[in-house]
Amino acid sequence: MNTLLQPKTLRGEHSRAAIFEAALALFQERGYEATTMRAIAERAGVSLGSSYHYFASKEHLVLEFYRHTHQLHLAAIGPLLARERDLASRLRGTIRAVVVTCEPFHDFPGAIFSTVANPVSPLNPFGKESKALRDEVIELYAEVVKGSDARLPDDIVAELPTLLWLYQMGILYFWIFDKSPGRLRTLEVIDQTTELIVRLLGLANLPVLRGSRKKILGLVRSVAQGT
Amino acid sequence: MNTLLQPKTLRGEHSRAAIFEAALALFQERGYEATTMRAIAERAGVSLGSSYHYFASKEHLVLEFYRHTHQLHLAAIGPLLARERDLASRLRGTIRAVVVTCEPFHDFPGAIFSTVANPVSPLNPFGKESKALRDEVIELYAEVVKGSDARLPDDIVAELPTLLWLYQMGILYFWIFDKSPGRLRTLEVIDQTTELIVRLLGLANLPVLRGSRKKILGLVRSVAQGT
Numbered sequence: 001m002n003t004l005l006q007p008k009t010l011r012g013e014h015s016r017a018a019i020f021e022a023a024l025a026l027f028q029e030r031g032y033e034a035t036t037m038r039a040i041a042e043r044a045g046v047s048l049g050s051s052y053h054y055f056a057s058k059e060h061l062v063l064e065f066y067r068h069t070h071q072l073h074l075a076a077i078g079p080l081l082a083r084e085r086d087l088a089s090r091l092r093g094t095i096r097a098v099v100v101t102c103e104p105f106h107d108f109p110g111a112i113f114s115t116v117a118n119p120v121s122p123l124n125p126f127g128k129e130s131k132a133l134r135d136e137v138i139e140l141y142a143e144v145v146k147g148s149d150a151r152l153p154d155d156i157v158a159e160l161p162t163l164l165w166l167y168q169m170g171i172l173y174f175w176i177f178d179k180s181p182g183r184l185r186t187l188e189v190i191d192q193t194t195e196l197i198v199r200l201l202g203l204a205n206l207p208v209l210r211g212s213r214k215k216i217l218g219l220v221r222s223v224a225q226g227t
Numbered sequence: 228m229n230t231l232l233q234p235k236t237l238r239g240e241h242s243r244a245a246i247f248e249a250a251l252a253l254f255q256e257r258g259y260e261a262t263t264m265r266a267i268a269e270r271a272g273v274s275l276g277s278s279y280h281y282f283a284s285k286e287h288l289v290l291e292f293y294r295h296t297h298q299l300h301l302a303a304i305g306p307l308l309a310r311e312r313d314l315a316s317r318l319r320g321t322i323r324a325v326v327v328t329c330e331p332f333h334d335f336p337g338a339i340f341s342t343v344a345n346p347v348s349p350l351n352p353f354g355k356e357s358k359a360l361r362d363e364v365i366e367l368y369a370e371v372v373k374g375s376d377a378r379l380p381d382d383i384v385a386e387l388p389t390l391l392w393l394y395q396m397g398i399l400y401f402w403i404f405d406k407s408p409g410r411l412r413t414l415e416v417i418d419q420t421t422e423l424i425v426r427l428l429g430l431a432n433l434p435v436l437r438g439s440r441k442k443i444l445g446l447v448r449s450v451a452q453g454t
Contacts, residue, residue: 126404177353196442206435215423
């Protein structure tokens with residue numbers, strides 16, 4: 001590493017973090033729509049040009065927010081994945097950690113989450129700009145599956161991580177609308193759905209279900225590629 | 228009917244329709260965000276107060292848009308439901324008619340559709356204001372199921388319409404992101420998923436699947452109630 005560059009890089013890291021923190025604070029104070037890049041730059045104590053240097057748009061700040069929660073999630077789930085071999089426990093723990101990690105941001109203006117249904121937004125979960133993060137989440141679910149002691153057919157092992165990523169989006173969607181105290185309803189739904197998923201995986205080898213299994217996996221592959 | 232009121236009512240209907248048409252035109256020309264209630268009133272040739280009398284907010288105009296497409300959908304699917312008894316054909320026809328009916332609006336600004344993931348928006352599909360329309364769509368799927376010659380267990384007949392409403396939302400979500408010509412990919416996915424649904428319904432009576440079936444139906448009931 002070129003040590004001459006290091007101080008500049010560190011300063012850059014510092015500015016980047018300050019902009020990100022200012023944005024989060026303003027989103028919570030004023031709402032997402034009402035927050036401008038100018039206001040974010042002022043709060044962070046940097047120039048407007050500098051803000052745009054680090055984040056091309058307000059939406060890129062939300063993408064950074066997603067990355068941030070993903071890092072929190074990885075840190076939260078690490079110990080369990082290192083210790084536990086039972087697939088149901090690994091899956092339940094991982095998806096539960098997603099919503100528990102995101103809980104402090106639950107009352108974030110809905111506008112932030114609503115961009116997931118906007119195909120022209122760089123934040124939509126199928127878009128180019130969110131691909132790196134999407135791949136990381138799918139990779140995490142591959143680890144959830146491969147690190148377990150469950151014996152699953154190869155075709156299922158290949159598609160299950162993508163299916164679990166879709167499942168995580170479904171749970172997060174439910175969580176956004178969940179008004180129960182501490183989002184306990186979401187935790188219950190996670191208990192029920194993870195048990196159901198593992199139960200159905202156990203049935204997937206039944207001859208009578210083999211045709212449906214092939215069709216489901218083909219569908220997951222095709223939907224994931226087509227987007 | 229009080230005939231003295233009729234002319235006024237008709238005039239009211241006319242204003243309401245003019246405001247709705249002006250809104251649709253402006254959403255397509257300028258985008259949803261950039262369109263104001265004032266601009267809509269001007270285009271419709273009515274006062275701003277009159278606009279707010281018929282539609283409490285811009286979002287209520289989008290709710291009207293959903294109602295409008297639902298009416299188009301009902302009209303499109305009527306003949307098939309009157310004639311066809313095969314469940315797979317009824318289901319495929321019904322869900323296909325949704326996307327074909329919505330096709331002229333596909334390039335509508337994503338912002339309109341993105342409100343579905345916003346819990347504070349009156350447009351979110353689980354909210355109070357969209358309940359009437361949601362119930363109508365669930366009622367339509369009840370008719371799709373009940374008018375078929377499929378023999379299904381009572382517990383499935385009870386929850387299937389709600390499940391099919393969720394399925395319709397999933398297909399519409401896929402359709403929003405579909406960039407294939409004429410949205411042919413969505414039509415393919417509809418073929419594959421409706422076939423799979425009917426196949427799985429046929430297996431639901433297998434003793435080995437009875438436990439999973441109970442759990443899945445309980446989950447649908449609980450998720451639909453909880454929201």
